[in-house]
Amino acid sequence: MDDGQQATILLSDAQRLDWLRLIRSDNVGPRTFRSxxxxxxxxxxxxxxxxxxARxxxxxxxxxxxxxxxAERELAACARIGxxxxxxxxxGYPPRLAVLDDAPPLLAxxxxxACLMRPALAMVGSRNASGAGQKFAALLARELGQAGFTIVSGLxxxxxxxxxRASLASGTVxxxxxxHDQIYPPEHDGLLAEILAQGGAAISEMPLGHVPRARDFPRRNRLISGLSLGVVVVEAAHRSGSLITARMAAEQGREVFAVPGSPLDPRAAGTNALIKQGALLIANAADIIEAVAPILERPIAPPIREDDDQLPLFEPENNDRDRINxxxxxxxxxxDDLIRISGCSAAVVRTVLLELELAGRLVRHGNAMVSLATPD
Incomplete structure (x- = not known):
């Protein structure tokens, strides 16, 4: 079982170097890079x-x-650790991740x-999970792995x-x-070594030496869901990172599965709320396999893009910039509302937004929403 993507491009060494320089430069994110x-x-x-x-x-x-x-130093350092x-x-680039509009331009x-080429299912949940929750998560991961799915999670x-741990033998990401040289939590360095030794993989969009900060985890979570056919949530409190992953999965058109828990356990409050909101309640691995079977029969197709990147850049008039700002x-x-209210063309609005973003003054949200950045 595989996701069947054929290679469509091959960067030259010079192109890879230029791509790395661009994505590592200030205020250039995946969407801006593509534009x-x-x-x-x-x-x-x-x-x-x-x-x-930016000016x-x-x-x-x-x-x-x-x-x-x-950029050459980063490429050399990457090569030294494989x-x-x-x-x-x-x-080798995960096919379902590749079609997202915010896919990393260069994925480390x-x-x-090979395990990134197989259909994948993500599993996330509480860091202070109960013994029963961990046992059930392990059971699901083992059975899904045996059914041919790669298990994706956040270490x-x-x-x-x-x-x-339950999917080491079948393949986990x-x-x-x-x-890649800044593992969090540090005590899972050994677990990562086992994953790599047993045919699994690790991925990151961050450069070597980057120590994870609180704001990096939501960015990471979109990759967890983006890799996968769906996300299985096992124990999650209200306002947890696992619920952020579930929300991103829904925005990306992925399935969201939730394991119900006791209403007396706050670690199950988030998963129970997901079920109320329409997530599929699951009791075993067979429920998940049955739900994703129709998706496996369909070719991987890119989502509708938030914007038309083929529109040319325009030099807006000053009053256009003032109006949009x-x-x-x-x-x-x-x-869409910004274009309509401003009365400017879509090309002019997108040009001004690109300029603001490169100046560090714009924040892009999901669902084609934008706002001005607030000072740190």
């Missing part, structure tokens, strides 16, 4: 335009642009890439750890919030 590549035709051309675009967006000084020497940086469409992959304590604030606004 820049599509507008300017290459990462090298986009790199030349970054200072000008237009109101940046007091140009953002940091990673040099070729820095990490490959792959682009969407290259052999370590271990057996955290509790449910993540139980799912990884650890999604890291930091660089005045409509933005700390509260997220839908892109």
């Amino acid at each position: 820049l590549i599509n507008h300017f035709g290459s990462a090298r051309a986009a790199l030349e335009r970054l200072p000008e675009l 237009r967006g109101g940046a007091a000084r140009p953002g940091r642009i990673v040099s070729a020497a820095e 990490v490959r940086l792959l682009a969407p469409g290259e052999t 992959i370590r271990g057996a890439r 955290a304590r509790g449910i993540d750890q139980a799912a990884h 650890a999604v890291l919030a930091g660089g 005045a409509l933005l604030g700390p509260t997220a606004l839908a892109l």
